[in-house]
Amino acid sequence: GxxxxxxxxxxxxxxxxxxxxxxxxxxxxxxxxxxxxxxxxxxxxxxxxxxxxxxxxxxxxxxxxxxxxxxxxxxxxxxxxxxxxxxxxxxxxxxxxxxxxxxxxxxxxxxxxxxxxxxxxxxxxxxAIPATSVPCEQLFSAGAEIATNRHSCLGANRFEQLQILKHAW
Structure with missing residues (x-):
């Protein structure tokens, strides 16, 4: 303004x-x-x-x-x-x-x-500042790849495990 x-x-x-x-x-x-x-x-x-x-x-x-x-x-x-x-x-x-x-x-x-x-x-x-340098941002963005209609039956616990594994991998 x-x-x-x-x-x-x-x-x-x-x-x-x-x-x-x-x-x-x-x-x-x-x-x-x-x-x-x-x-x-x-x-x-x-x-x-x-x-x-x-x-x-x-x-x-x-x-x-x-x-x-x-x-x-x-x-x-x-x-x-x-x-x-x-x-x-x-x-x-x-x-x-x-x-x-x-x-x-x-x-x-x-x-x-x-x-x-x-x-x-x-x-x-x-x-020089990367757009998504923070690991949690990258992890959040990657969650969209897992939380699709095909994977909707995973459940919250399995989803969390996949996110943690994906981040650690």
């Missing part, structure tokens, strides 16, 4: 009505600020990436992660024209012509990585 919808809800007697658009924008702005601050180049001189001192700060970081971090830092420096706000404004106001329901969102972000580097980092973190 918008501010108008919030006002109508309040007038209808809902004291807990929210402007969800405003709430979402606050979260996006807080997240943009957080990601921008993480990637903001420091004003102090930085030792070369291959120096032992730099490697000892993050010993578990792979070469890929270090190179990715450097690339993201360079992208941030290239687009540092007033912080994250112009980037977010461009993203919200530009209407790309290459958008469709069937498009590959990861490919789109790869193609627009230089245009929206901060939003890209957020998208990479969000897109």
């Amino acid at each position: 918008s501010a108008e919808e919030q006002k109508l809800e309040c007038e209808a007697g809902n004291p807990n009505a929210k402007d969800w658009h405003d709430e979402a924008m606050k979260i996006v702005e807080e997240t943009m600020t957080e990601y921008w601050e993480q990637m903001k180049p420091s004003t102090t001189s930085k030792p070369p990436a291959n120096s032992p001192n730099e490697h000892s700060k993050r010993p578990l970081e792979s070469d890929f992660d270090r190179l990715r971090q450097e690339h993201l830092l360079q992208a941030t420096v290239r687009t540092d024209n007033g912080g994250w706000k112009p980037e977010l404004w461009r993203y919200l106001t530009d209407i790309p012509k290459d958008i469709s329901k069937e498009m590959d969102i990861v490919a789109w972000w790869a193609a627009h990585s230089d245009d929206y580097p901060t939003l890209l980092r957020i998208a990479m973190d969000i897109c």
Whole structure:
């Protein structure tokens, strides 16, 4: 909902009505600020990436992660024209012509990585979350395969046993 919808809800007697658009924008702005601050180049001189001192700060970081971090830092420096706000404004106001329901969102972000580097980092973190990673969700979804009309005479106990076996298997 918008501010108008919030006002109508309040007038209808809902004291807990929210402007969800405003709430979402606050979260996006807080997240943009957080990601921008993480990637903001420091004003102090930085030792070369291959120096032992730099490697000892993050010993578990792979070469890929270090190179990715450097690339993201360079992208941030290239687009540092007033912080994250112009980037977010461009993203919200530009209407790309290459958008469709069937498009590959990861490919789109790869193609627009230089245009929206901060939003890209957020998208990479969000897109990396699997849709059904929790075992109980997978188990619940798998239950539909067992609970069919053909298996309706199994009974609750047998159904539970099959679910447990299927999960453990």
